[in-house]
Amino acid sequence: MTTTENAVRDYAVRLGDDSLILGHRISEWCSRGPFLEEDLALTNVALDYIGRARMFFSYAAELSGDGATEDQFAYQRDCREFTNLLIHELPKGDFAFTMARQYLVDVYSVAFMAALKNSSDENLSGIASKAIKESEYHLRRSADWILRLGGGTEESNRRLQDAVNELWGFTRELFELDTLEADLVTAGIAVDVVSLRDDWERTVRATFAEADITIPEENWQVSGGRQGNHTEWLGHLLSDLQFVQRAYPGLEW
Amino acid sequence: MSDHMQLFEVFIRSRRGLDHKHVGSLHAEDHAQALEYARDVYTRRSEGVSIWVVNSSDIVASQEEDCDSFYDPLDDKPYRHATHYKLPAEVDNM
Numbered sequence: 270m271t272t273t274e275n276a277v278r279d280y281a282v283r284l285g286d287d288s289l290i291l292g293h294r295i296s297e298w299c300s301r302g303p304f305l306e307e308d309l310a311l312t313n314v315a316l317d318y319i320g321r322a323r324m325f326f327s328y329a330a331e332l333s334g335d336g337a338t339e340d341q342f343a344y345q346r347d348c349r350e351f352t353n354l355l356i357h358e359l360p361k362g363d364f365a366f367t368m369a370r371q372y373l374v375d376v377y378s379v380a381f382m383a384a385l386k387n388s389s390d391e392n393l394s395g396i397a398s399k400a401i402k403e404s405e406y407h408l409r410r411s412a413d414w415i416l417r418l419g420g421g422t423e424e425s426n427r428r429l430q431d432a433v434n435e436l437w438g439f440t441r442e443l444f445e446l447d448t449l450e451a452d453l454v455t456a457g458i459a460v461d462v463v464s465l466r467d468d469w470e471r472t473v474r475a476t477f478a479e480a481d482i483t484i485p486e487e488n489w490q491v492s493g494g495r496q497g498n499h500t501e502w503l504g505h506l507l508s509d510l511q512f513v514q515r516a517y518p519g520l521e522w
Numbered sequence: 523m524s525d526h527m528q529l530f531e532v533f534i535r536s537r538r539g540l541d542h543k544h545v546g547s548l549h550a551e552d553h554a555q556a557l558e559y560a561r562d563v564y565t566r567r568s569e570g571v572s573i574w575v576v577n578s579s580d581i582v583a584s585q586e587e588d589c590d591s592f593y594d595p596l597d598d599k600p601y602r603h604a605t606h607y608k609l610p611a612e613v614d615n616m
Binding site: 304305306309310313413417 | 559566
C-alpha cells in the first residue's frame with residue numbers, strides 16, 4: 270500500500286466510524302420513539318448511517334488488501350482505535366438532545382458530502398453522491414423538529430436549549446484538520462472542513478434564532494476523537510455494539 | 523402520544539400512469555409532517571413515486587345504510603356497464 274493509499278484508508282475509516290457510531294446511537298431509539306411514526310422515521314435514519322458505514326468500511330478493507338473485512342472495522346477494534354468525532358458518541362439523551370445533535374450534524378453532512386462528491390477519489394465521491402440525498406432528507410426532518418421544539422411548549426424549549434448548551438462545545442471538532450486530512454485536502458481527496466465552518470455557523474445560528482434558542486457564549490471545546498481519545502461513553506456503546514462478535518467470534522447468520 | 527396530533531389518510535401512487543391508492547393512516551402535527559412520516563412509514567421499500575396526505579376529518583364518507591338508495595338502482599341497467607368491450611392487449615391498467 271502506498272502512503273497515499275494508507276492515508277485514504279484511514280480517512281475512510283474515520284468517516285465510517287462517524288457513521289457507525291452515530292447510526293448506533295440513533296438505533297437506540299428503536300421501539301422507544303415518542304410515537305410510532307417518529308420511531309420508524311428515526312430507525313430509517315439509523316439504517317442510512319449504518320449503510321454508509323458499510324460503504325466506507327468496505328472501501329477501507331479493499332484498500333488494506335490484507336483480507337480485512339468491513340466487519341473487522343466495526344466489531345474487532347477497541348475504543349482507542351475508533352476515530353469518530355466525539356459529538357457522534359454522546360449518549361442519545363432525551364428526544365430534544367437527539368434532534369439537536371442530528372440537526373447540527375445534518376447541516377454539516379449536507380455540506381460535507383457535497384464537497385466529498387468532488388473528491389478525486391472515485392470511491393469516496395460515489396459514496397458521497399448516495400449519502401448526500403440521505404442527509405438532505407435527514408436535515409429536512411431535524412430542522413423541522415428544531416422549530417417545533419423551540420417554538421413548542423416552555424418545556425420543549427427548555428430541553429432543546431439544554432441540549433444545545435451541552436452540544437455546542439463538541440461542534441468545534443467538526444472543523445478541525447489534522448496533518449493526515451490536510452495532506453489529503455492538498456491531494457484533492459479529502460474535504461477541507463475548515464472552509465465549511467462559516468456557512469455552517471450562519472445556517473445554524475439562523476435556525477436557532479428562529480426557534481428562540483440562544484447559542485451559548487462560553488468558549489469551551491472538546492476534541493480528540495480523530496486521535497482515538499474518546500469520552501467515557503464510547504466504551505459502553507462498543508460493549509453493546511460488539512458484544513455478539515466478542516462472545517462468539519466470527520458468528521454469522 | 524400527545525392528544526393534539528391529527529389523523530391523516532395516506533395515498534400512494536406506485537408508478538407513473540397509475541392512480542393513487544389508499545394505503546393507511548398515520549398521526550402527525552400537520553400536513554408537512556404527515557407527508558414526511560408517510561414517506562417513512564409507507565414507502566420504505568420504494569413503493570411510490572407520489573404521496574398524498576389528507577386530513578381524515580376532511581373525508582366525507584357514505585354510510586352503510588345508504589347502500590340501497592345509492593347503488594341498487596344501477597345494477598339493473600347493464601347498458602351502463604362497459605363490460606362488453608374487448609380491451610386491446612396493450613392497455614395494461616384499466
